[in-house]
Amino acid sequence: MHNDTFPTPDVWLEHRVSYGETDAMGFVYHAEYLHIFERSRGAYLRSLGIDYNAVEKGGLFFPVTEAWCRYRHPAKYDDLIVVHAGISELGRASLTFTYRLYDASRTLLLAEGTTRHACTNAEGRPTRLPEWLSQKLKPSGGCASLPQEPTSPLA
Amino acid sequence: MHNDTFPTPDVWLEHRVSYGETDAMGFVYHAEYLHIFERSRGAYLRSLGIDYNAVEKGGLFFPVTEAWCRYRHPAKYDDLIVVHAGISELGRASLTFTYRLYDASRTLLLAEGTTRHACTNAEGRPTRLPEWLSQKLKPSGGCASLPQEPTSPLA
């Protein structure tokens, strides 16, 4: 179990690397990490009882406005990897997710990243996060702050 | 130039293999062929002056109901490959595309496949192809029939 501070609430998602996610270098293709981060984001919302399909039907969308990933160690076919995901920042009409990707033992950091999202209506216009969502999503005050990551662009 | 008979109208689309399309075996991942076929399908519709976005806005959709592909020779990163695409069958509420994928010289057959599509409304119910579309899409009577492909499931 990794000891770094991390925003709460958080979620851990296990993911098995498929052959389709690898590339000719023999490792997971770099763009797939954003896709795997997205899977953990979905798990995060589900863990809070938020049904994103219902959110969209209600006219709210969270399109990605910025994404960043640093790749530290490659993962290969059939590896079981684990994503740690949480929300590091919650604005009035935006939110930022932070991710750490580990090997199965949760000790070797494979990658880390962030995605910033706007909160918009169906026409793509910025929209204030409704109170019920802010309450569910806001990072716990008592939790430790993110470890300093000087080069992280979205922190 | 390949001499086989093929339905007309038809389209040839060049495609450059990306790294993301390859897998750890060093070749294009098998599911990507269906994606590449889709690119040629789009090129086919554009070549006939059909704007598929407008078709969907008008309430018609062509979801894939069946897909088949036979893989003959692998393609690797940076290869220029060429897809030959056309419509081999046009029903009242369905259509079948046929594809042949070649190397850059258009002589070595890399793969061949078919996709069958329903014509539906926005609720997914089968809908008769409108006359203006049938006229544009229907395979030319004068063209040669497809070469016999005994194992092709959708022919």
Place this chain on the structure above:
Amino acid sequence: MHNDTFPTPDVWLEHRVSYGETDAMGFVYHAEYLHIFERSRGAYLRSLGIDYNAVEKGGLFFPVTEAWCRYRHPAKYDDLIVVHAGISELGRASLTFTYRLYDASRTLLLAEGTTRHACTNAEGRPTRLPEWLSQKLKPSGGCASLPQEPTSPLA
């Protein structure tokens, strides 16, 4: 639990639909089904104690030579879907996997498909399946035969 006959050994794999797997029609993109089938194939091999990475290091590869999928009901973002996978045919240098994709209740058939694989060496030449692998992979004689699927091309 679905009652259809199916080759054994078999495996069931749960899969959560990601946003990246969907397309503008709002449902899982058709090529992604082959990718999801691949995930269940990996789970199948693991369930038999076969380490496919080790198989490849040993110089054996199972490239896909033919793939087929019929799409019955769409799946959308966040759906939990379940793949039932097994081997329906084992040749001297080839094998065929069969797949059925269900909704979470395992009652509604969403899609079905097959993939045929060659067994090759690192140069891509057909190679006889080694005895230890054939023993592990061969469909159980006592199991029921596949339900008749008249249009399935690879059965």
Place this chain on the structure above:
Amino acid sequence: MHNDTFPTPDVWLEHRVSYGETDAMGFVYHAEYLHIFERSRGAYLRSLGIDYNAVEKGGLFFPVTEAWCRYRHPAKYDDLIVVHAGISELGRASLTFTYRLYDASRTLLLAEGTTRHACTNAEGRPTRLPEWLSQKLKPSGGCASLPQEPTSPLA
């Protein structure tokens, strides 16, 4: 034609948005931008007469170590988009690509990003860029510097 300063040599690559690149929001899925950037990177190397397959066969690899993208305007199915790519920084064993993605008129900026790459040997160890490659890749001294992008993490 866009007038911003940009490192030279540079390349412009046209790309047609496929259905498979879109997601249920109706636009290109955010992870696909990194894939599209990769396509322009390949075009860049080809335009300089560099055969990346040959580079890898010679034992040099350029794995992505960091990626960043800011999304400004969405792109939808069938859009023709254009990527402007170049190298903004060349280290002894690393290089950074910068990308700008435009609509077909090359005036509306859809997205911008960067990818940092290590230069490694087949075992993944950092390796000095060989002189012949540095000569081909190094940004022209006479070219204008990148426009200031205060939040760009890799600039």
